[in-house]
Amino acid sequence: DKYFEDYTKTTIKKFVADHGWPGFRAKEEEIMKKLIAENPHRTVLSTGGGIVETEGCRNILKNYGGIVVQLSRHIDDVVNYLNQDSTRASLNEDARTLWNNRKSHYEDCSRFEFRIIQGEKDIGSSERDFIRYINHIRGVYRPPINPNAASFFLCLTYDNIQDHLESLNNLTKDVQSLEIRIDLLQDKSADSIREITSLLRRHCLLPLIFTVRSKGQGGCFEGSEKEIFALLHLGVRLGYEYIDVECCWSTNAIKQLLESKGTSHIIGSIHDYTSKVSPGIVKRHLHEARLNGGADIVKVVCFATEVEDNIVIQNVMLEMRSTYPPIIAINAGEKGMMSRVLNKFFTPVTHPDLPRVAAAGQLSCLLYTSDAADEEDSVDL
Numbered sequence: 001d002k003y004f005e006d007y008t009k010t011t012i013k014k015f016v017a018d019h020g021w022p023g024f025r026a027k028e029e030e031i032m033k034k035l036i037a038e039n040p041h042r043t044v045l046s047t048g049g050g051i052v053e054t055e056g057c058r059n060i061l062k063n064y065g066g067i068v069v070q071l072s073r074h075i076d077d078v079v080n081y082l083n084q085d086s087t088r089a090s091l092n093e094d095a096r097t098l099w100n101n102r103k104s105h106y107e108d109c110s111r112f113e114f115r116i117i118q119g120e121k122d123i124g125s126s127e128r129d130f131i132r133y134i135n136h137i138r139g140v141y142r143p144p145i146n147p148n149a150a151s152f153f154l155c156l157t158y159d160n161i162q163d164h165l166e167s168l169n170n171l172t173k174d175v176q177s178l179e180i181r182i183d184l185l186q187d188k189s190a191d192s193i194r195e196i197t198s199l200l201r202r203h204c205l206l207p208l209i210f211t212v213r214s215k216g217q218g219g220c221f222e223g224s225e226k227e228i229f230a231l232l233h234l235g236v237r238l239g240y241e242y243i244d245v246e247c248c249w250s251t252n253a254i255k256q257l258l259e260s261k262g263t264s265h266i267i268g269s270i271h272d273y274t275s276k277v278s279p280g281i282v283k284r285h286l287h288e289a290r291l292n293g294g295a296d297i298v299k300v301v302c303f304a305t306e307v308e309d310n311i312v313i314q315n316v317m318l319e320m321r322s323t324y325p326p327i328i329a330i331n332a333g334e335k336g337m338m339s340r341v342l343n344k345f346f347t348p349v350t351h352p353d354l355p356r357v358a359a360a361g362q363l364s365c366l367l368y369t370s371d372a373a374d375e376e377d378s379v380d381l
Helices: 002-008 012-038 049-053 055-063 075-084 095-109 123-137 165-171 190-203 225-237 251-259 279-289 308-323 334-342 376-380
Strands: 069-072 112-115 152-156 177-181 208-211 242-246 265-271 297-303 327-332 347-349
Touching: 002 012, 012 049, 012 055, 049 055, 049 095, 055 095, 069 095, 075 095, 112 123, 112 190, 123 190, 165 190, 177 190, 190 208, 190 225, 225 242, 225 251, 242 251, 265 279, 279 297, 279 308, 279 327, 297 308, 308 327, 308 334, 327 334, 327 347, 334 347
Parallel strands: 069 112, 152 177, 152 347, 177 208, 208 242, 242 265, 265 297, 297 327
Antiparallel strands: none
16 A cells, blocks of 8 residues: 555545546556566565455466465454544445455455454564464474474363463473364354464464364264365464364365465374274274375374274384374273373373363373372372
């Protein structure tokens, strides 16, 4: 907008008064083309929200070779902001109506989205969160994957995360990542997930794992393949560092997600609670969870009916790890607890303060710390 006024030597409000909105949009497209042609690298172009009003500008954004990020706010905040700005040209239409008309265009014209927390007053913290987000989607920083180092991720099982944000520091002090179980949330709408993501990014500096565990894989999500992949694509769009992708879905749906994953790490996963644990079963699941070579991490969860099943899954992991991406190989159930100790890389854990465990047999992160080594519950285990 500032460049527009410098280029036309008048204010936008006066330009619209003299030429109307169609004249403004035509000049806007002309300027957009000019700026991209003259600044192909190392440049941030900050457009107005109306950039998606014309097909020409929408095509420019869709075909742009760089990163296009939608910077979004809650519509209530947008309306409050517009009502306080007397320098803007009249839109001749209600702001909420405009937003609803443009919403699909914003999503079609951008690959990524950063959501500002509703009612945000702390601009400094918002800038910090935005820089972290941009560094991730540009590939400046990606969480390292080291299968030789002991690591854990906490499975967050709250159904209303926004009510427990102050607990995150205590919950996550002994883990390297935080898993968000979308299937356990009360509100699974896209707007709610956007807001929760921004709140988590504000209160937790750990890499985030986006998981929608389906009913057939031991989770609570009962939606269709189309619905689950719409959510997974949203996870990529919002800049989650890890996306859990169940291998049970169609090859085409998985392929499309892998092609659009950006800099997110993909965890190919399978959870089999019915088959008897055997070397053949574990090897087959490892192959399936590899996602035809698209997985950055392979996760296989079986169900132990006897303690010896833990040795089986561990031995297969040791045999196969040299030819696979980093492997998480564990057994669920009370008799599978040993496998969670034997597994060294990215072991899923819980915490005593969480309302429930994410899977049967899941151990508390406190049991892995030296401070807890002498506690009675650790000895009992």
